[in-house]
Amino acid sequence: MKHIIKQIVLDAARKSFETGMLPSGQIPDMEIEEPRHQSQGDLSTNIAMVSAAVQKIAPKKIAQILVSNMDQKDFIEKIEIAGPGFINFFLRPGAWHPVVDRILEADDRYGASDAGKGEKIQVEFVSANPTGPLHVGHGRGAAVGDAVGNILAFAGFRVSKEYYINDSGRQIKTLGRSVWFRLQELAGRLVEFPDDCYKGDYIHDLARQVMEQEGPDFADQKDDLAIPVCAGYAASQILKQIRTDLEDFGVVFDQWFSEQSLYDSGRLEKTITDLKTRDLVYEKEGALWFRTQDFGDEKDRVVVRTNGLTTYFASDIAYHQEKYERGFHRVIDVWGADHHGYINRMAASIMALGKKNEQFQVILVQLVNLLRGGKPVQMSTRAGEFVTLKDIVDEVGKDAARFMFLSRSYDSGLDFDLEVAKQKNSDNPVYYVQYVHARIAGILSKAQDQNLVTDIDFTRGTNLSLLVQAEEINLIKILAGFPGQVEKSAETCHPHVIFTYLMSLASAFHAYYNRHKVIIQDRSLSLARLSLALAVKKVIRNGLSLLGVSAPERM
RNA sequence: GCGCCUGUAGCUCAGCUGGAUAGAGCAACGGACUUCUAAUCCGUAGGCCACAGGUUCGAAUCCUGUCAGGCGCGCCA
Known part of the structure; x- marks a missing residue:
């Protein structure tokens, strides 16, 4: 509906200019x-x-000229000029009715668009270290x-969802040590459990499992081997376990990257060589530094430490380079707010390697x-006491x-x-929305019981x-607004727009x-209302499915 | 000290790429089930949009500063 009105306005502007009533043919963003x-x-x-x-010219005057040059359309009841110069369109109810047919026709594609033109985007999220169960924060990110x-x-867009597994480096070693020390305890050896090790109960379980698998002599192994x-x-x-917990949460990744x-x-190694060739790194005090400061970072960052080991940053550079080589035009990383200090250096490294600003985006979840x-x-992560995502899903x-996590902008704490x-x-908002779906399902099934409708094709005619x-x-006006909300949500990457819409x-x-009954004596009117109800049901389902929330037939 | 996010009804938050009279849910108060599901609806009340300047026809929205809260500033990940 909006684009129809827009066309009318643009036509009027052009006509006004051509007839000399407006001095300029220029039309700013409106x-x-x-x-x-x-x-x-x-x-x-x-x-x-x-x-x-x-x-x-004064806005009101322009408005008058434009309105005088607008074509008469029968679905427009009247056009008014108001306030500082708004042109207001009053539409006849009939203008909205075709929306219902469009929804029923498009079905689960209503709201979809080809705005992304098939461009490849990768969304990387969760990417938690495999050193413990996912907690609440991961849940929101997921x-x-x-x-x-x-x-x-x-x-x-052509979207790929990816999980980056930090299965290398110190925290994995710490995990191994944690299990090893617990295993020692199980073997009856008194060891002091180091403070920097993971203290959760799951470590005990893992230790038991390793012991069972490796046999009783395993506890005698040397540390380095064990x-x-x-x-x-x-x-x-x-x-x-993480994979299972995410599946139970309705999240399935296209790719797990180690x-x-x-x-x-x-x-x-290839990346490091590449950086050297391009003179993007230099040596100082025995370490290798990336010139991130030249690309907007606060200072340069180390990629190879004095001890010869690469930093986490180094693997992240290689990883992101690899993402673009896989053909993604745009890369979106979803991070916890505590990682925001990392954005500039990551962005800098990506710019340095020749990508454009808009090809890399970080969604920072508070x-x-x-x-x-x-x-x-x-909760205390240190003591291993925290509520896991699994706990929450179970409860x-x-x-x-999911609905709760997506109810607010991720820019705000939740x-x-x-x-x-x-x-x-x-x-509880989730039931408020799901209830609509279930209610309509109930109405439709009653309509079938009464033989008012015999098949799903009842809406025809x-x-x-x-x-x-x-x-x-x-109601129809709101239904008509769904595609626009999807568009806005996609442009801003803000899912809560869909929540608010729903x-x-x-x-x-x-x-x-509460005001009107759908199934009444008047058969024609009942059918019209059933069509409307069905359209609502479909849009609710489409919206919920974007958020990964189910749309129940019964509650 | 520097950087990022936030500050809107009693509470939790939408609205923020500038538009007309700032919205919703909860909590409070008063109503509506002999009906297709009351997991619902209707009504009342509730506001110096943190504060102070600036930009302009117009600011909750943009800019600057101040204050308050959260988070971050490693050759950790």
Whole structure:
């Protein structure tokens, strides 16, 4: 609907210029928007105001000229000039009815677009070290990354979701040591458990498993030999668990990428050589430094340490270089807010290697504040006491957890109250939206019971012009806005836009439901309303599915 | 000290690529089930959009500064 109005406005502007009523043919960026108040019409444009500068005429005057040059259309009831120069369009109800048909036709593709033109985008998220179970923060990152991927795919990009496994380096060794020391304890040896080791209960379990697998003599092994065995076993087990937990959370990755593979394949070494060739690095005090400062970072960064070992940054450079070589035009990393200090150097290294600013983007997800009944849940990673993602999914369910994580902008910290997420009432937004879907499913099944409709094709030939109630037109207007919201969500990479949209659609439907009955004596009207209800059901489902939340037929 | 994020109703937050009279949920108060699911709806009340300047026809939105909160500033990952 917006683009139809936009065309009318543009035509009027062109005509005004051609007939000499406006001095300039230049048309600045203008907007077609839905005004807040009904008295301001269905759609509105600010073209007169934004044109004032180039036309050198008062906005109201421009508006008058434009309106006088607009073609009469039968779906437009009237056009008004208001406020500082807005042109407000009042549409007849009939203007909105075709939207319902479009939704029923497009079905699960309603809202999709080809805006991305098939461009390849990679979204990398979670990427937690396989040294322990995923916690709440990872959950939010997982929900955001997954939803952003879904939304971009829906907007016509070719999306690949990837998990980067930090299976190399010190923390893996620490994991191995942690298991090894616990195993020593199991073998009855008194050892002092080091402070820098992981203290969670799962370490005990892993130690037991290693002991069973390797036999009773294993505890006598030398540290140097045993620790890598422990590390290898523990990391693969934990990774397996992470994968399972994510699947239970509805997240499936297209690719799992191992940091260690960068070493094994010689990729990392190649990158370092490459950096040297390009003179992007220099030696100082025995270390090798990347000239990130030349590309916007606060200072230069070490890639090879004095001891000859590469830094985490080095593998990340190689990894990202490798991403682009795989053909991704754009790369999005989803990170926890505590990593924001890392953005500049990462971006700098990518610029240095010849990529454009817009080809790399970091989504910084702010921290989650876990509450239970309004009180903070005490957590200590150090002591190994924390609520895991699995705990949360087990307690409140996948849908509630995901919906809650995506309810707010990731720019804001999030209060996640387990009690609220568990409640099956109006405090809990997920049910509010899902309930619409279930309610409509109920209506449709009743319609079938009464033989009002015999197959899913009932909408064909329905007389939608019977939908004239204010609540019905309002509902259709909201339905018409879905593609625009998907577009906005994709452009900004903000999934909560979809959340907010779903809440408003659900609210409009509940209001309609309470005011009007769908199945009534009048068969034609019933069919029209059933079509509308079905359209709502489809849009709710499409929106929920972008967020990775199910749309139940019954609740 | 420097950098990033945040500051909007009692609480949790939308709105922020500038637009007209700033919204929702919860909490409070008052109503609506003999109906297709009350996991719902309707109404009332609630605001110096942290503060101070600036930009302009117009600022919650953009810029500068101040204050407050969160996070980060390793040859760790």
